[in-house]
Amino acid sequence: MIKTEFASYIKSLQNEICSALEGLDGKEKFLEESWERDGGGGGLTRVIEKGNVFEKGGVNISEVHGELPDAIKNHFNVTEGWFWAGGISLVIHPVNPMVPTVHANFRYFELYEDEGMTQRTDAWFGGGADLTPYYLFDEDAVHFHQMLKKACDPHGDDLYPLFKQQCDEYFFNTHRGESRGIGGLFFDYLRGDENRSISDWNSFVTDAGNAFLDAYLPIVKKRVNEPYNPAQKYWQEIRRGRYVEFNLIHDRGTLFGLKTNGRIESILMSLPPKVRWDYDFKPKAGSREEQLINVLKDPKEWI
Amino acid sequence: MIKTEFASYIKSLQNEICSALEGLDGKEKFLEESWERDGGGGGLTRVIEKGNVFEKGGVNISEVHGELPDAIKNHFNVTEGWFWAGGISLVIHPVNPMVPTVHANFRYFELYEDEGMTQRTDAWFGGGADLTPYYLFDEDAVHFHQMLKKACDPHGDDLYPLFKQQCDEYFFNTHRGESRGIGGLFFDYLRGDENRSISDWNSFVTDAGNAFLDAYLPIVKKRVNEPYNPAQKYWQEIRRGRYVEFNLIHDRGTLFGLKTNGRIESILMSLPPKVRWDYDFKPKAGSREEQLINVLKDPKEWI
Numbered sequence: 023m024i025k026t027e028f029a030s031y032i033k034s035l036q037n038e039i040c041s042a043l044e045g046l047d048g049k050e051k052f053l054e055e056s057w058e059r060d061g062g063g064g065g066l067t068r069v070i071e072k073g074n075v076f077e078k079g080g081v082n083i084s085e086v087h088g089e090l091p092d093a094i095k096n097h098f099n100v101t102e103g104w105f106w107a108g109g110i111s112l113v114i115h116p117v118n119p120m121v122p123t124v125h126a127n128f129r130y131f132e133l134y135e136d137e138g139m140t141q142r143t144d145a146w147f148g149g150g151a152d153l154t155p156y157y158l159f160d161e162d163a164v165h166f167h168q169m170l171k172k173a174c175d176p177h178g179d180d181l182y183p184l185f186k187q188q189c190d191e192y193f194f195n196t197h198r199g200e201s202r203g204i205g206g207l208f209f210d211y212l213r214g215d216e217n218r219s220i221s222d223w224n225s226f227v228t229d230a231g232n233a234f235l236d237a238y239l240p241i242v243k244k245r246v247n248e249p250y251n252p253a254q255k256y257w258q259e260i261r262r263g264r265y266v267e268f269n270l271i272h273d274r275g276t277l278f279g280l281k282t283n284g285r286i287e288s289i290l291m292s293l294p295p296k297v298r299w300d301y302d303f304k305p306k307a308g309s310r311e312e313q314l315i316n317v318l319k320d321p322k323e324w325i
Numbered sequence: 326m327i328k329t330e331f332a333s334y335i336k337s338l339q340n341e342i343c344s345a346l347e348g349l350d351g352k353e354k355f356l357e358e359s360w361e362r363d364g365g366g367g368g369l370t371r372v373i374e375k376g377n378v379f380e381k382g383g384v385n386i387s388e389v390h391g392e393l394p395d396a397i398k399n400h401f402n403v404t405e406g407w408f409w410a411g412g413i414s415l416v417i418h419p420v421n422p423m424v425p426t427v428h429a430n431f432r433y434f435e436l437y438e439d440e441g442m443t444q445r446t447d448a449w450f451g452g453g454a455d456l457t458p459y460y461l462f463d464e465d466a467v468h469f470h471q472m473l474k475k476a477c478d479p480h481g482d483d484l485y486p487l488f489k490q491q492c493d494e495y496f497f498n499t500h501r502g503e504s505r506g507i508g509g510l511f512f513d514y515l516r517g518d519e520n521r522s523i524s525d526w527n528s529f530v531t532d533a534g535n536a537f538l539d540a541y542l543p544i545v546k547k548r549v550n551e552p553y554n555p556a557q558k559y560w561q562e563i564r565r566g567r568y569v570e571f572n573l574i575h576d577r578g579t580l581f582g583l584k585t586n587g588r589i590e591s592i593l594m595s596l597p598p599k600v601r602w603d604y605d606f607k608p609k610a611g612s613r614e615e616q617l618i619n620v621l622k623d624p625k626e627w628i
Contacts, residue, residue: 053604055605069604069605071603071604078602078603078604080604197583197589198589259599263596266569266573266600267573267593270569270570270573270574271573271574271580271583277574280500280574286500286501287604287605290570290602291604293566293602294602295601295602295603296562296599296600296601297569297599297600297601297602298598298599298600299381299593299596299597299598299600300374300381300598301356301372301374301381301383301590301594302358302372302590
């Protein structure tokens with residue numbers, strides 16, 4: 023069964039990612055907190071804070087099920103229904119502003135018409151991964167996209183271009199007229215059809231999840247010893263403000279979690295540790311900071 | 326005409342408030358930025374940053390008019406219409422965590438059925454003032470409420486209890502189950518009726534605006550020299566995160582501004598200068614920090 027398989031996959035992916043990040047950090051470990059959901063299921067939140075390399079990071083899994091919350095019933099326009107949902111969600115905020123922030127999320131959803139959950143009426147995958155640099159290194163952006171493309175291509179040449187574009191469209195701070203970062207993949211409602219069965223999507227999502235460490239870790243290793251000054255750290259904290267704005271104003275996942283009485287601390291672990299808002303902060307003309315903004319205003323093809 | 330009168334009132338109130346705050350700060354002055362709105366009107370944003378007393382503060386006025394933006398047409402379910410809107414909005418974030426953050430806003434809105442704006446179809450006042458302490462001093466909360474009540478009472482005994490309750494209801498972080506602060510006044514859609522004409526509401530709102538400095542300044546003066554330690558500053562930065570959450574997730578004014586292409590930097594000047602999000606930060610049992618949370622979870626009658 024896909025759901026059992028996926029539940030076990032996200033568990034092992036969480037372990038693998040946390041081990042790799044801990045290894046790189048060298049100082050702090052992920053703390054674990056398991057929680058249960060009223061109505062069925064629960065999750066395991068793993069958070070690292072005040073590390074050498076990672077200022078704050080969360081890698082969460084959850085597997086929840088039961089009667090559909092009212093907000094979802096309204097969304098799908100049904101009066102009754104039961105669901106199963108499993109997913110892994112991570113956001114990593116590094117100390118060094120030369121190391122980008124990263125986000126990834128992979129999830130599977132099933133709907134049923136009966137409480138016993140034997141009559142499945144719908145099923146889909148969603149997720150993606152995207153990178154948010156504070157200073158732009160073109161080769162890092164190219165590497166990140168290449169690793170994601172490599173995960174997509176065996177499942178069809180159409181996938182990377184489509185999911186890359188959807189990522190640029192989704193992670194866009196419309197009120198600022200700029201992207202959250204340099205993109206990656208974003209997909210949702212991947213249902214089985216004549217081209218790809220739901221099992222095919224399962225193996226695509228598994229490949230995408232497995233690509234995460236290959237996409238991100240080499241960038242961390244390459245940039246973690248880059249020198250930086252207080253003005254560059256300041257810039258990182260200003261830009262983290264834009265990350266908060268996206269997550270609290272625009273991100274459907276965050277707002278959905280808040281509306282459906284999700285576990286607040288697990289949902290908001292995505293928020294950066296130290297953030298600044300100055301009035302009308304503008305980078306100097308011709309600076310590296312301005313270069314970043316120019317790219318965010320006009321998303322690029324990296325491959 | 327009320328709108329001319331109100332436009333001139335908010336201008337002088339802005340001057341009065343900025344002068345008083347500058348006098349108290351002693352180091353920094355408010356910088357001014359005037360802006361124009363495509364479609365009619367504009368505003369004057371005044372911001373103070375990195376002062377001795379005030380870490381960041383904005384006192385903005387705007388007077389905008391013209392054809393209704395689509396978002397408002399949809400909201401009021403009309404296909405055409407013209408409007409005039411004037412208001413003053415302020416948020417002050419002090420350096421010292423013993424000094425509370427304060428917000429106030431007073432606004433007047435007119436709707437017309439003709440472009441020449443001679444046929445007025447609706448008019449109302451809105452606004453309020455509320456206090457967000459990081460450490461609770463009961464006498465300060467009582468003083469703040471007393472000054473607001475004093476402004477309300479000449480206009481009817483019903484006003485303070487009603488607007489106090491509306492404030493507790495409005496400035497509530499539902500996803501945290503706690504108030505943003507210790508409340509104050511909140512009112513909206515104050516239209517002329519058999520009890521009070523729109524002119525009566527104009528004089529009420531003017532009195533409320535005039536009460537602001539009396540309500541806030543004595544508290545600043547009393548607390549500005551209280552000693553504080555780094556852990557208390559840390560707590561302030563954590564709590565400022567809740568302020569951001571309220572403004573970006575729940576505040577109708579902010580979301581409305583973002584949807585109607587308002588001037589982003591003027592809208593988001595309300596966000597605090599330095600903010601922290603730690604995973605699941607909990608104050609110690611019996612601490613002053615916990616005392617604050619207990620009051621925020623269960624709004625009090627201060628008078």
